[in-house]
Amino acid sequence: MDWHDTAEEAAFRAEARAFIRDRFPASYVPDPDGEHSLEPEDVWGYNWMADRVSEDPARREGARRWAAVLAERGWVAPHWPPEHGGAGLGAMEDFILQEEMMRARVPPVNGIGVNLLGPTLLEHGTDEQRAEHLPRIASGEIAWAQGFSEPGAGSDLASLRTRAVREGDHYVVNGQKVWTSLGQYADWLFVLVRTDPEAPKHRGITFLLLEATTPGVTIRPIEDIRGRRPSRRSSSTTPGSPSGTGSVRRTGVGTRR
Numbered sequence: 001m002d003w004h005d006t007a008e009e010a011a012f013r014a015e016a017r018a019f020i021r022d023r024f025p026a027s028y029v030p031d032p033d034g035e036h037s038l039e040p041e042d043v044w045g046y047n048w049m050a051d052r053v054s055e056d057p058a059r060r061e062g063a064r065r066w067a068a069v070l071a072e073r074g075w076v077a078p079h080w081p082p083e084h085g086g087a088g089l090g091a092m093e094d095f096i097l098q099e100e101m102m103r104a105r106v107p108p109v110n111g112i113g114v115n116l117l118g119p120t121l122l123e124h125g126t127d128e129q130r131a132e133h134l135p136r137i138a139s140g141e142i143a144w145a146q147g148f149s150e151p152g153a154g155s156d157l158a159s160l161r162t163r164a165v166r167e168g169d170h171y172v173v174n175g176q177k178v179w180t181s182l183g184q185y186a187d188w189l190f191v192l193v194r195t196d197p198e199a200p201k202h203r204g205i206t207f208l209l210l211e212a213t214t215p216g217v218t219i220r221p222i223e224d225i226r227g228r229r230p231s232r233r234s235s236s237t238t239p240g241s242p243s244g245t246g247s248v249r250r251t252g253v254g255t256r257r
């Protein structure tokens with residue numbers, strides 16, 4: 001593959017570079033030493049999700065301002081369709097934008113929500129779920145984390161033990177998740193839970209959207225070898241998805257409320 005920019009790509013690169021130079025808030029100084037991923041060099045070294053809830057008001061405000069600036073152009077979620085708050089960029093433009101942000105050492109916004117949950121809802125969610133969640137991801141208002149792994153259920157999700165039982169218009173979730181990257185900064189988590197214990201072990205699994213402030217959810221730190229805390233262990237023992245929260249059936253046919 002020829003990675004050299006075409007004329008159109010070079011023009012887009014210049015536009016992205018100028019935009020970042022002119023619009024990245026001067027007041028926003030990302031925290032290079034904040035708690036973030038295990039690979040700071042690989043992921044810009046900054047963590048917008050942490051800055052967004054920083055105890056430093058200037059950093060907090062800067063992170064929120066940066067999200068608002070990017071959202072003006074749909075560049076929080078550049079590859080999403082414009083009707084959902086994205087910019088409808090193709091893969092190469094998206095790549096160039098990310099590359100220019102990396103070059104300028106400015107943080108991207110809302111990675112897990114933008115890159116993991118958003119495309120899942122676009123493909124499998126209901127119109128109601130898309131309307132509720134996508135604009136708030138694309139504006140940087142709400143940040144997400146992924147709760148798939150459990151103690152004893154990592155690569156092989158067939159071992160998943162977290163249960164969710166339907167009670168009226170909500171699910172009661174019981175179980176524990178682990179290695180929830182950035183879980184300490186997330187407003188919502190998308191979790192895999194077992195809803196049909198009688199089904200074969202690779203089936204009967206449901207994808208639930210769970211608000212982190214739901215009563216019964218506790219979040220505990222796991223320290224890495226450096227004594228830092230990039231991930232969180234979370235568990236839920238009482239009501240899971242609150243009334244009115246949607247769920248997406250991972251295995252396919254339709255959705256449940």
Ligand SMILES: Cc1cc2nc3c(=O)[nH]c(=O)nc-3n(C[C@H](O)[C@H](O)[C@H](O)COP(=O)(O)OP(=O)(O)OC[C@H]3O[C@@H](n4cnc5c(N)ncnc54)[C@H](O)[C@@H]3O)c2cc1C
Pocket residue numbers: 038145146147148149150152153154155156178179180181182231
């Ligand atoms: C930095 C970091 C961030 C992470 N962030 C998240 C996150 O945000 N959300 C989240 O949900 N998880 C996250 N994880 C967890 C990650 O997805 C798990 O580590 C992964 O699922 C592997 O699980 P495990 O560590 O329990 O290893 P195991 O599942 O125990 O696997 C150990 C080894 O056994 C092999 N193995 C496992 N099962 C089988 C099988 N049935 N047949 C054959 N071989 C098998 C594996 O391939 C592997 O080589 C993160 C992990 C790290 C290190």
